Amino acid sequence: MAPEDIRWGHEDEPGDLFDQSAVSEQPGGATVPRSFLSMAQSVVWHSDPSRFSRLYAFLWRLNDKPGLMADCADPALSRLRLMEKNVHRCQHKMKAFVRFREVGSPDAPRRSFAAWFEPTHHTIEPTAGFFARRFADMDWRIYSPGVSVIFESGKTRFIEDQPRLDLPEDAGEALWITYFQNIFNPARLNVQAMQSEMPKKYWKNMPEAAAIPDLIASAPERARQMAAAEPTSPPLRAEKILARQRRQGRAPVLGEQ
Amino acid sequence: MNIMAQYSLSQKLAILSDAAKYDASCASSGTNRRDSRGGKSLGSSEGSGICHAYAPDGRCISLLKILMTNFCIYDCSYCVNRVSSNVQRARFSVDEVVRLTIDFYRRNYIEGLFLSSGIIRSPDATMLDMVRIVEKLRHEENFRGYIHLKTIPDASPELVEKAGLLADRLSINVELPTDASVAKHAPEKKPAQIRKAMADVRARKDAARDRSHTGKRPPRFAPAGQSTQMIIGADGSSDATVLGQSTRLYSGYKLKRVYYSAFSPIRDSSAKLPLISPPLQREHRLYQADWLLRFYQFDLDEITSVTPDGNLDLDIDPKLAWALANRGLFPVDINVAPKEMLLRVPGFGVKLVGRMLQTRRQRTLRYEDIGRMGGSMKKAKAFVTAGGWSPGGLTDSADLRARFAPPPKQLSLF
Structure with missing residues (x-):
């Protein structure tokens, strides 16, 4: 059946005046490249309602021109590849966040x-x-x-269709936030790099995200203080430890250079 | 300061993650595939790494990256944990590290553990405690997630052997680009000892690939390989020196990665060091050059001979800098140029070049095809011809560099 004769939609959606359910009586079958199948297996999960019609239209063209999968610049294929990439990225973000x-x-x-x-x-x-x-x-x-x-x-x-439920507080989250705050280096603030990989739309379900505004706000001052601080003198035990190592032939005298 | 202070787990975590943040690596990819199906174990790795969060410094958080302890008997001037620094000191027990790792992993915060440590008592005593942590994770908690162990260079070969059988990745930091700099800034560390330790890991890894005479395969040894880190900007080494060292490390010890860490001002820093940090852009350019050397078939001197002082151009990427200095080789025709030459076109990446080669077997490539393949012609258009496109005088125009470099900035008065 030609792509222009098919309208794709959900079973529950109201139909068109000329709709008729068409289950093909002839046993069909088509040979498609493996690369199309693996692409389609991702594209079908895309939120764009046009995903099925796009896949079918491309499959229709593949029938006449099996080499089409190798044309990376074909506009229809490149659109499907982009949809595939979006789904992969969404899956990756789910695994992460x-x-x-x-x-x-x-x-x-x-x-x-x-x-x-x-x-x-x-x-x-x-x-x-x-x-x-x-x-x-x-x-x-x-x-x-x-x-x-x-x-x-x-x-x-x-x-x-589960209603949203409140999950109980989890004591493990406080430790995770502590880690998130302390692994951050205020001397290297780069908000844009963070946000391009961790877009704000995910933040509301990530406990550590609540700490981000304060970390950003205080970073320049913390970095300035670190740079401005005078070098301090070593703690007393340092000389003892280094002296012991010198006796073992390991370390030179502290401050020798 | 009372060094015997009793800290809560949360306080220890704060101190010992703060102490670990200067290690750049957070990779969790490239180890063997495994999972916990069957329900008797926890964790998996499926090839690619996962960044579970990003800190506001833009860096990926993939692993629980902590020090077992930040007590240290060494005095490396660039290190926040050196014996002569006044930072707060803490130490995790074996069980605390195991608990944190498992509890974070079960909540899907991390891919695994990156454990490093200051040197306490002796290198062997420190390494032994680290190995105990990993043993407990693997054998008692049945943990199958990712583990990266920073090995102690002077630890005995038996301990390193044990570590490699339990961990996915081992690393030893070369710390600085030259032996002279290590002698100056990390007087207790011996570059020759570090290289020997890396050679041992390589040899052990190679041996784990050979089947015995019975055909049995020996257990995997550090399946995600070994890596190292160099601090940039704490000494006077040029980028040519840094990249020369990397090239030797990659070929000599089959390293998976060399990490470059722009020297960052640290709390309580040593009087021996410059208090200004090098631009982070330098670190970025070094990574780009490192990629060109490993994946784009560039030779070291092609990249470093572009500028007279052997430092990379901070304003433009190293491939563009090379192309501008070698304009005689351009423009290239994207429909006939060999793969090696396509890889040298500024703005073209490995993936895009693969797609171009595949598609041009079908038909002639046109200018607008590149965008549809996911590429960009912004940089490339001055260096290529394609169906419907010729750069004309653009390739040799005097202001070509200025089109890509950021406008000159007025020097800061402060």
């Missing part, structure tokens, strides 16, 4: 965690496997505005 809170007892034989995450594309389903492979010895749930994923006793399942 999901933040679990402990919802069970830390002493339970199987620990239990939950998170709320808002992906840009339909990313929960294709990315659930990553979490299942990584966190196999604990139970976890990732809730999102659309599909949520639940992993219990080694089994993954998906549920739809």
Whole structure:
């Protein structure tokens, strides 16, 4: 069936006057390059409603011209590649920015965690496997505005339309924020680089993000103080430790150069 | 200061992560693939690294990067933890590091642990404690995430051997670009000893690839390889000296990465050091040059001979600087130029060149095709011809450099 004869949409959407459901009676089949399949497997999770029609239209052209996958500058292919890239990036950000809170007892034989995450594309389903492979010895749930994923006793399942729930406070978060604050080097402030990799839309579900405004505001003054501080004299124990090493033939005299 | 002060876990974490931030590496990629399916273990690695957060300095946070202790008997002038500095000192117990790693990992904050340490008592005693931490993570917690261990150069080969069987990556910092600078700024460290330790790791890694006579493969040794770090701007070394050292390190010890760390003003700094930091741009240009040497088939002197003093041009990237100095080789026709030459076009990356080669087997490439392949012609257009495009006099125009360099700045009065 030619692409112009198909309208893609959700089953529940009201149809067009001329719509008829067309399930092909003829057993069909087409040979497509493997590279198309792997691309399509990502593009279908894109949030753009035109994804199916774009894929189908391109598949239609591939039928006549199998070499088309190799033309990286074909406008339709380059658009699909961009959509593929967007989905991959969204999956990567989900792997990075999901933040679990402990919802069970830390002493339970199987620990239990939950998170709320808002992906840009339909990313929960294709990315659930990553979490299942990584966190196999604990139970976890990732809730999102659309599909949520639940992993219990080694089994993954998906549920739809969960209301947003408040997750209990987690004592582990304070330590993480402490780490985030102290690994930051105020002498190298670069807000633009941070934000291009960690866009603000993710911040509200990341506990450490609340610390960012203060870290930015105080950085210039902290850096200035470090540079302005006079060198101090070494603590008393320094000379003792270095003297011991000198006796062992390791260190030169402190301040010798 | 009372050095026996009792700190809470949170205070220790603050002190010992602050102390670790001058190590640039946070890579968690390139180790062997593994996961925890089966439910008896925790963690995975699937090839590519993941940056779980970015600090406001723009640097990726992938690993829990901490020092086991910042007590240190050495006196390296550039280091915030040197014995003669007055910073607060703390020490984690083995169990505290294990707990932090596992608790952070389970909340999806990190890919794993990057553990380093000041030298306490002796190199072997320090290394032994670090190995105990990793043993406990691997064998008691069944942790399959990423572990990077900064090895202590003087530690015994048996301990380094053990570390390599447990960790994904080992590193030893060469610290400074020349032996003379190390002698001046890190008097207790011996460059020859550092090189021997790197050679040992390389040899051990090579040996782990050979099957025994029974055909059995020995256990993997540091599958993500070894890396090192050089501090830039604490001594007077030129970029040519720095990159020359990197080239020797990459070829001699098969390093995965050399990290460049622009010397950063530290709290309680030593009187021996300049208090001004070098521009971070210098660090950035060194990384670009490092990439050209490893992935773009450039030779060292091609990059460093562009300027008379052997320092990279801070205003423009090193490939553009090279192309401007070698305009006679341009413009190149993107429909016929060999891969090596396409890689030398400013603005063209390895991925884009791959796509161009693939597509031009199908048809002639036109100017506007480059954008659709994800490339940019901003820099490249002066150096190439394509279907529908010729740069004309642009390639040789006198103001070509000025089109890319930032406008000259008035010198700061302060």
